[in-house]
Amino acid sequence: MSYAEDEYLMLSGIQHFEFCRRQWALIHIEQQWDDNLRTVEGEIMHKNAHDIYFTEKRKNVIVSRGMPVYSHELGINGICDVVEFSRIAAGSAEIKGKGIKLNGREGLYIAEPIEYKRGQPKNNDEDLLQLAAQVMCLEEMLCCDIQKASLYYGEIRRRYPVEITEELKEKVRKITAEMHQYYKRRYTPKVRRSKSCNACSLRNICLPELYRYHNAEEYIDARLKEN
Numbered sequence: 001m002s003y004a005e006d007e008y009l010m011l012s013g014i015q016h017f018e019f020c021r022r023q024w025a026l027i028h029i030e031q032q033w034d035d036n037l038r039t040v041e042g043e044i045m046h047k048n049a050h051d052i053y054f055t056e057k058r059k060n061v062i063v064s065r066g067m068p069v070y071s072h073e074l075g076i077n078g079i080c081d082v083v084e085f086s087r088i089a090a091g092s093a094e095i096k097g098k099g100i101k102l103n104g105r106e107g108l109y110i111a112e113p114i115e116y117k118r119g120q121p122k123n124n125d126e127d128l129l130q131l132a133a134q135v136m137c138l139e140e141m142l143c144c145d146i147q148k149a150s151l152y153y154g155e156i157r158r159r160y161p162v163e164i165t166e167e168l169k170e171k172v173r174k175i176t177a178e179m180h181q182y183y184k185r186r187y188t189p190k191v192r193r194s195k196s197c198n199a200c201s202l203r204n205i206c207l208p209e210l211y212r213y214h215n216a217e218e219y220i221d222a223r224l225k226e227n
């Protein structure tokens, strides 16, 4: 399967989709958004990480910020916060045949995407899936295998190496295929109340509480009794 460019969906939507299918549909199909502190802080951090198209060199590492990426196979595009290209030491047996050439640069390099997150590591796969999708885009664009990728968490200022397993990649393929099906049908799933609702940036738009009641009258009645 290969998607045309005008069918691409946002790579960053993968984390929304994994968090809650309805949240993804509200944002990406219905274009609803409600900034809360969590999302605003996240955006500021990403802006700092991006500094669009900025590239710097440290010893044998070229750091590219805000690198646009895409995948025809997955039908997604987006931006990598940071991609580090490390020059392979001449004659290195470990990564022989896996290096890539960079325009106007001597030698061969290996790529490592680093995704910046505001908080702390989570108990779910949202961040891992987004990073795996970035890896898959880079592998397709650069015709290479990527061995390493990392997540950086702002709250604890730590960078974690992540192994991008075949299982994780398969999950990305399934999720992106499902996202395309929803998008084609303009389908927004109904509310399914879960623990995620408490941390959801769209809680005020989605109003999951309403779905506990049969109608608005019942809801207003219950709220009046609470007060």
Ligand code: SF4
Pocket (backbone or CB within 6 Å): 019, 020, 021, 022, 023, 026, 191, 192, 193, 194, 196, 197, 198, 200, 201, 202, 203, 206, 207, 208
């Ligand atoms: S409030 Fe709950 S059901 Fe509604 S979009 Fe957010 S997580 Fe999903």
